[in-house]
Amino acid sequence: MNARASHAILAAAAVLVLLLLAGEAVDPVLYTAENTSTAAHADPATVKERSPGNAAALVPLMDDLLGQTGTLALTIKLKDYESAERDLARYSDLSAQFDKLVVTLDVSGTDVGEFQQNNRQNQEALATLLNDTRRFEDLKRLEIEVQDGEQRMAIAYEGEALRQKMREGFASYAKRETATTRIAEHYGANATPYQESVEDFAEVADAADDRPTGGGTVRSPLGIAVTPDTGRYGETLRIAGRYAGGTPGTAVEVYVDSRVAATVALDADGTYAYPYRVGRVLAGPHLAYATAGGVYSGVATFEVFPKNTTITLAAAEVNATAVACTGNLTAEDRPVTGAPVLLRVDDGTLVAGETDGNGTYRTEIVLPAGEHTLRAEFHAAGYPLNASGSEAATVLIRGEGLSPLPFIAAIAAALGTGWYLRRRRPEESPPAAAEPPAEPEIIETEPEVTAAGLPPREAATVLFRALRARLGLPETKTPRDCALLAPDHAGFFERYERIRYAGEIPTEEELTSMEKVALGGDPDA
Amino acid sequence: MRETWTVLLILLLAGAAAYAHATTTTEEFSRYNVGWNGTSALTVDEDPGATLLILAPEKPFTPEEVGYLRMFLDDGGSLLVADEEGNANQLLADLGSTIRVRPGNLSSLDRGHTDPGLFRGYVVGNSTLFAGIETLLTNRPAAIEGGEPLVETSVLTWDDGDGDGRVSGDETFARRVVCAREGNLTVLGDPSLFVNAMLAENPAFIENLQPVRIDVHSRTGTANPIINTRVWIQQTPLAAAALAALAVLPVAWHFGRKRDD
Numbered sequence: 121m122n123a124r125a126s127h128a129i130l131a132a133a134a135v136l137v138l139l140l141l142a143g144e145a146v147d148p149v150l151y152t153a154e155n156t157s158t159a160a161h162a163d164p165a166t167v168k169e170r171s172p173g174n175a176a177a178l179v180p181l182m183d184d185l186l187g188q189t190g191t192l193a194l195t196i197k198l199k200d201y202e203s204a205e206r207d208l209a210r211y212s213d214l215s216a217q218f219d220k221l222v223v224t225l226d227v228s229g230t231d232v233g234e235f236q237q238n239n240r241q242n243q244e245a246l247a248t249l250l251n252d253t254r255r256f257e258d259l260k261r262l263e264i265e266v267q268d269g270e271q272r273m274a275i276a277y278e279g280e281a282l283r284q285k286m287r288e289g290f291a292s293y294a295k296r297e298t299a300t301t302r303i304a305e306h307y308g309a310n311a312t313p314y315q316e317s318v319e320d321f322a323e324v325a326d327a328a329d330d331r332p333t334g335g336g337t338v339r340s341p342l343g344i345a346v347t348p349d350t351g352r353y354g355e356t357l358r359i360a361g362r363y364a365g366g367t368p369g370t371a372v373e374v375y376v377d378s379r380v381a382a383t384v385a386l387d388a389d390g391t392y393a394y395p396y397r398v399g400r401v402l403a404g405p406h407l408a409y410a411t412a413g414g415v416y417s418g419v420a421t422f423e424v425f426p427k428n429t430t431i432t433l434a435a436a437e438v439n440a441t442a443v444a445c446t447g448n449l450t451a452e453d454r455p456v457t458g459a460p461v462l463l464r465v466d467d468g469t470l471v472a473g474e475t476d477g478n479g480t481y482r483t484e485i486v487l488p489a490g491e492h493t494l495r496a497e498f499h500a501a502g503y504p505l506n507a508s509g510s511e512a513a514t515v516l517i518r519g520e521g522l523s524p525l526p527f528i529a530a531i532a533a534a535l536g537t538g539w540y541l542r543r544r545r546p547e548e549s550p551p552a553a554a555e556p557p558a559e560p561e562i563i564e565t566e567p568e569v570t571a572a573g574l575p576p577r578e579a580a581t582v583l584f585r586a587l588r589a590r591l592g593l594p595e596t597k598t599p600r601d602c603a604l605l606a607p608d609h610a611g612f613f614e615r616y617e618r619i620r621y622a623g624e625i626p627t628e629e630e631l632t633s634m635e636k637v638a639l640g641g642d643p644d645a
Numbered sequence: 646m647r648e649t650w651t652v653l654l655i656l657l658l659a660g661a662a663a664y665a666h667a668t669t670t671t672e673e674f675s676r677y678n679v680g681w682n683g684t685s686a687l688t689v690d691e692d693p694g695a696t697l698l699i700l701a702p703e704k705p706f707t708p709e710e711v712g713y714l715r716m717f718l719d720d721g722g723s724l725l726v727a728d729e730e731g732n733a734n735q736l737l738a739d740l741g742s743t744i745r746v747r748p749g750n751l752s753s754l755d756r757g758h759t760d761p762g763l764f765r766g767y768v769v770g771n772s773t774l775f776a777g778i779e780t781l782l783t784n785r786p787a788a789i790e791g792g793e794p795l796v797e798t799s800v801l802t803w804d805d806g807d808g809d810g811r812v813s814g815d816e817t818f819a820r821r822v823v824c825a826r827e828g829n830l831t832v833l834g835d836p837s838l839f840v841n842a843m844l845a846e847n848p849a850f851i852e853n854l855q856p857v858r859i860d861v862h863s864r865t866g867t868a869n870p871i872i873n874t875r876v877w878i879q880q881t882p883l884a885a886a887a888l889a890a891l892a893v894l895p896v897a898w899h900f901g902r903k904r905d906d
Binding site: 136160163225226227468 | 757
């Protein structure tokens with residue numbers, strides 16, 4: 121085959137290969153992982169293995185929560201308060217776990233979220249029932265012990281208040297049964313213990329009704345009313361009443377859901393009033409009562425309705441690695457203050473924030489370089505508000521860029537190498553072993569030798585340097601180099617090499633002889 | 646002489662590269678696609694007693710073909726229809742089956758990957774196809790309605806209509822069936838289980854399926870003309886003989902000319 125033909129064939133083969141490579145460059149499946157997902161499927165090898173949370177634990181946790189309501193209501197009914205305390209603590213733990221899971225899995229807007237809300241209310245209702253039942257037992261014991269008529273009346277007022285509370289509590293507990301059972305059954309959770317807890321709750325409330333303290337229904341001189349009897353987040357309800365026979369200035373404690381909401385003083389006309397702002401309370405029915413000294417009012421009820429919320433998100437770059445997320449949380453144009461806000465990064469990581477007094481939040485998040493999707497969420501835990509989420513915002517993080525250190529190190533290494541090679545070059549061209557080294561041009565100079573009084577080894581070094589200088593050899597040359605370059609003085613240099621590197625100590629005679637050589641004496645020394 | 650051999654070797658390598666390049670494809674489910682979304686690694690059998698797999702059907706079935714399939718089922722043959730686009734629904738109706746494929750965007754929270762469509766289904770029915778298997782990794786499957794359920798999703802599954810990766814709007818959690826059967830007919834809502842990248846994810850299922858042969862209505866073919874020509878040549882003895890002659894004749898001519906010289 122002639123050269124021209126073979127060159128033509130090689131050129132054709134090269135062109136063919138280049139064309140094939142060009143084709144792949146347009147559709148680079150061979151060296152990128154971009155074409156790894158279609159409408160029908162995704163390549164599992166390229167999808168990150170990370171679950172959104174322990175979803176498998178969700179339904180078992182629902183089961184546990186429902187079971188715990190049954191256990192707790194039963195122990196309350198059996199008046200086994202020690203066990204009931206333990207059950208309540210366990211129930212609280214499980215509820216906290218469930219709340220966390222609902223947020224992690226981002227399902228607060230689903231019926232799982234509704235179950236979570238109901239569960240919180242159930243937990244609160246059972247905790248109240250436990251406290252009220254215990255107090256009711258105390259009252260019955262006190263009723264037997266106390267003989268004083270006024271004290272007996274106080275006990276009667278409180279007993280009546282407790283009975284009312286239990287009745288109202290039961291009404292609200294039972295109201296949630298249908299929805300909670302429906303959700304539980306949808307997810308295959310066992311709602312039977314929960315349904316039994318409703319029955320047990322009813323029995324406890326009925327038992328209190330059957331055994332009134334104070335010898336029958338009493339009408340308290342301390343009145344109470346909530347106006348209006350319904351409200352929403354941010355609205356103010358008026359809890360007020362009259363204390364018949366009360367002294368002006370008497371402290372009246374106003375309770376909402378068994379917790380002291382405020383202490384107000386009785387007016388000159390025997391009335392009191394407390395403006396109650398609906399804040400972080402659960403949606404649904406609530407109880408209010410008041411006490412003045414030992415006198416308990418009746419129980420007034422009011423209902424809080426849920427409100428929709430809106431959360432906004434604006435992401436702005438702070439620096440190359442951080443982004444500032446700001447936004448507002450409002451409930452139908454009213455700011456939601458001091459509320460927890462979660463920022464979900466790329467459908468995974470959660471970053472917490474909180475709204476200020478204007479319902480505004482601001483959180484800075486440090487992110488790795490690349491594109492990220494952010495979303496702000498309000499999960500409404502404990503609020504009479506519906507959960508909400510913002511529109512997704514996409515941010516591009518530039519990253520810190522390339523560190524200058526590797527470049528500095530590389531330049532330094534290059535400079536160092538250059539310097540080293542330049543310094544080594546004269547030494548790296550020793551005379552070939554086969555050929556005798558060329559006799560160096562020896563410039564005889566008169567050295568100044570001052571070895572007297574020095575220790576023997578140091579004196580030898582001084583003499584070596586003197587001879588090297590006299591012979592005009594570079595200072596970088598070792599004794600062995602010198603022996604090669606000046607074979608006439610090889611004996612001197614080899615002796616010095618042993619002194620220098622083998623640690624031998626020269627005798628006085630040897631030093632004298634070396635001095636002679638260094639100064640231009642006997643070369644065989 | 647050495648130069649000639651070098652040129653021949655380079656030509657051989659270039660030819661092999663050109664052949665490999667021209668005879669592969671990136672088409673979905675194609676047997677000639679050696680990439681992740683092809684089905685080149687799925688072992689198939691031509692045994693008439695093997696399970697007949699209709700994989701991601703795209704061509705309509707004629708009444709004769711439906712009749713053949715009905716006869717095949719009546720004779721005890723096993724038919725597996727793997728479809729997620731609903732193209733098989735007409736065939737299923739024609740076969741008298743109540744099973745239907747409901748295309749959608751099934752997503753699940755009960756998953757181990759970031760992609761919501763890549764999740765595990767749970768075997769709930771008794772079938773040799775799923776013998777010894779508890780879960781099946783599915784890849785963006787469709788829901789199946791009707792028949793006896795064989796594989797179900799977790800209850801934390803939803804049809805992500807708006808594709809935002811979360812349960813929103815009217816979307817609700819519910820358990821969905823992704824594989825069901827009626828007699829010898831099994832319908833699987835996920836043909837992706839047979840692509841190369843998924844074979845290693847469900848090895849027991851693929852093993853239980855064997856031996857399997859693929860129906861011609863499946864989307865496992867290709868539109869690549871070079872591949873189709875090669876396949877035609879392989880399947881047509883006369884064409885193969887003609888090609889062999891075309892290859893031999895120049896060599897014979899070359900040697901004959903040399904002898905004359």
